[in-house]
Amino acid sequence: MGSSTASRIPGYAPPANAGPARYRTSNLLVVGGGHVSQESDPRFESLLDFLKESRGFDFTGYKRASLMRRVRRRMAQLEIDDFAEYQDHLEVHPDEFTSLFNNILINVTGFFREPESWQFLAETVLPEVLAAKAPGSPIRIWSAGCASGEEAYTIAMLLAEALGDDQFKDRVKIYATDVDEESLAEARLATYGERQVADVPPELLERYFDRTNGRFSFRKDLRRLVIFGRNDLVQDAPISRVDLLVCRNTLMYFNSETQTRVLSRLHFALSDRGVLFLGRSEMLLRYGDLFIPIDIKRRIFRKLAVPSPSRASVVEPPAPSLPADPDPVGLDRLRDEAFQASPLPTIVLTTTGLVAYANRRAETLLGVSVTDIGRPFRDLELSYRPVELRGYVEQAQVERRIVEVPETEYPRDDTERRHVKIQAIPLVSAESRLLGVALAFRETTAERRLRDDLSDANHRLEVAYEELQTTSEELETTNEELQSSVEELETTNEELQSTNEELETMNEELQSTNEELRNINDEHRERAARLDQANSFLDAVLTSLHAGVLAIDANMVVQAWNRRAEDLWGLRADEAVGEHVLNLDIGLPTAPLRTPLRAVLSGDETGRQSVALDAVNRRGRPIRVRVTSTPLLNVLDGTTGALLVMEAEGDEPGNGG
Incomplete structure (x- = not known):
């Protein structure tokens, strides 16, 4: 990291205040506007419960005013x-859920949205985050509320610029989550229009996007490092060990109580000194014990470690006085032996996540040894396998209630399958101070075996799925790569389906066009047949006339020349048609015809024009020919040409002059 990140990102100008602002704020404040009074409508609350039960969307933590407004807009x-x-x-129209959720979940995002904040992140924050990481160590990013994926790919471009392609591919994992499955499907495609990529600097657009048919696709080799999945910030366990968490313009939709719960989860998700990047509409003015601002104007904060009480105060409260005993037993030892003798494998954690105690059953079943006492729980394999427990621990701490972990299969070295149920139990003092969390494991193998014996084939398939899921959890890194491959295959499949649909549509259009062409061809054949009949009839009429007949158009170009005209002048029809009538090389002087023909063609003369001329026929004999010009009239266009009838005076039919 010899130079600043911004120097490697084209399209950025240096900020006016390059240095990061670091200062604390008061501990009294609001998040995203604070608490909003909410009117309670039993029918509306019933509708929210229905959405939660039927489709798994929990909107009960959203601000009622904006939520009711969006639902009413759809109802209107x-x-x-x-x-x-x-x-x-x-209930009657299941398809309506999609339209309702599209009205509620407003997915507004974009590349480099609020560019000044992204510029500060690239220049100041990312270099510090990367410098704090050990060389070659993984870098974990979480884009919460990612919508159609623009912000996740923005982060990917910044990190690729800062690390280079090779290190980016080896070290970076970007998790992008949202509750809207349609937006996630769009994000997985990673294809955007010109308007969507308008804010991407031209050099980055050239380097990280492939253009096809007016659309821009994010590079596939980097795309596989962005993992998309559904996650509800209110209900689901957070992703852990995150170095940078981007959650922009999402908190503002929640009420104050839900914001508190979500921010506690985001705090848990971040690694030590992890960075939280919020949107311009959101502020942390009530959580000075969780986050400290790096730059409050740009809404960038750093995680603060929660102060931990002493270990003795967590697990060793003052012992009550006991009456004298002739053979006294130490109370600490008695308490410890009672804890060790518990039939349930139990692990006690401090509020900061350190392992305080683990009984013998925990050592036997879970493999937790004495050497693990005092270690961070997150460093134990048990914390994330066979199930991610840290989210449940955090939930028990925040909500101060017992949290049940769904029954899960616990892997053993032997061939026997074991199942456990886990409870995260908050340990609270008499003064309501949180002392820690106990994780109690209850083996349910026998119960599960009985249920398996009574289950049907469908249940056996579910058990097989759980086994496959357990294996996937044991190989977390491999699973992430497989997820990326599956996403690419899904994207390819969707593209193939889309292409197939387009081909089917084109085939239908071609069939329709082919039918239209057949109809047109049939009409042309019918017209051609009628035209042939008309031409044959006209040819028969012209041939039957004793006089020589020729037809000209408005430009005096010969259009028809009958057999008698051929006999009279010795010029065939194919030689005469297409020639100017006054330029014909025949024994008839054409100059005297100019005036009467123009009169007929101009429309000035509606009747016939007749001229007697001395001529020479095809045998060289002098003859007297009367040429009569008659206008050719069209109902719409008026005079369109003329008809010339040439009769040799004193000539007999078939004489030929």
Whole structure:
């Protein structure tokens, strides 16, 4: 990192205040506008419960004013006034869920949105984050509420510029999550229009996007390092050990209570001195014990470690006085032996996540030894395998209630399958001070075996899926790569399906065009046949006339020349048609015809024009020819040409002059 990150990112100008602002704020404050009073409508609350139960979307933590406004807007489009009636409509029309969620989940995002904040992140924050990492160590990024993926790919470009392609591919994993499956599907495609990439600096656009048919696709070799998945910030466990967490313009939709819960989870997700990047509409003015601002104007904060009480205060409260005993047993030893003798494998954690105690059953079943006492729980394999426990521990700490972990299969070296249920139990003092969390494991292998014996084939498939899931969790890194491959295959499959649909549509259009062409060809054949009949009839009429007949158009170009004209002048029809009538090389003087022909063609003369001329026929004999000009009239266009009839005076039919 010899130079600043910004120097390697084209399109950025240096900021006016290059140095990061570091200062604390008061501990009294609001997040994203603070608490908003919420009107309670039982029918609306019933609708929210229905959405949660039927589709798994929990909107109960959202601000009621904006949430009700968006739901009412969708109801108004359907001309429904009552929430209960709209719930009935959803039950009858399942497709309506998609339209409703599109109205509620406003996915507004973009590349380099609020560029000044991204510039500061690239110039100041990322170099510090990367400098704090050991060489070659993994870098974990979480884009929460990623919508259609622009912010996740923005982070990818900044890190690729800072690290180079090789280190980026070896070290970086970017997790991008959202509750909207449609937006996640769009993000996985990683294909955007010109308007969507308008804010990407030209050099970055050239380096990280491939252009095809007016669309821009993010580079596939870097795309596989961005892992997309569904995650509800309110309900689901957070991703852990994150170095940079981008959650922009998401908190502002939650009420104050939900914001507190979500921020506690984001605090847990970050690694020590991890960075939280919020949107311009969000502020942390009530959480000075969790985050410290790096630059409050740009909404960039650093995680603060939660102060930990002494170990003795967590697990060793003052012992009550006991009456004298002739053979006294130390109370600490008695308490320790009771804990060790517990039939349930139990591990006690401090509020800062250190392992305080583990009983014998925990050592036997879970492989936790005395050497693990005092170690961070996150360093134990048990913390993330066979199930991610840190999220449940954090939930028990924040909500101060017992959190049940769903039954899971615990891998053993022997061939026997074992199952356990886990409880995260908050340990609270009499003064309501949180002392720590106990993790209690109860083996349910026998119960599970009984259920398996009674289950049907579908249940056996579910068990096989759980086994596969356990194996995937044991190979976390491999699983992430497989997820990327699956996402690429899904994207390719979607592209192939889309291409297939386009080909089918084109085939239908070609068939339709082919039918139209057949109809046109049939019409042309019919017209050609009629035209041939008309031409044959006209040719027969002209041939039957005793006089020589020729037809000219408005430009005096010969259009028809009958057999008698051939006999009279010795000029065939194919030699005469297409020639100017006054330029014909025949024994008839054409100059005297100029005036009457122009009169006929101009429309000044509606009747016939007749001229008697001395001529020489094809045998060289002098003859007297009367040329009569008649206008050719069209109902719409008026005079379109003329008809010339040439009769040799004193000539007999078939005489030929």
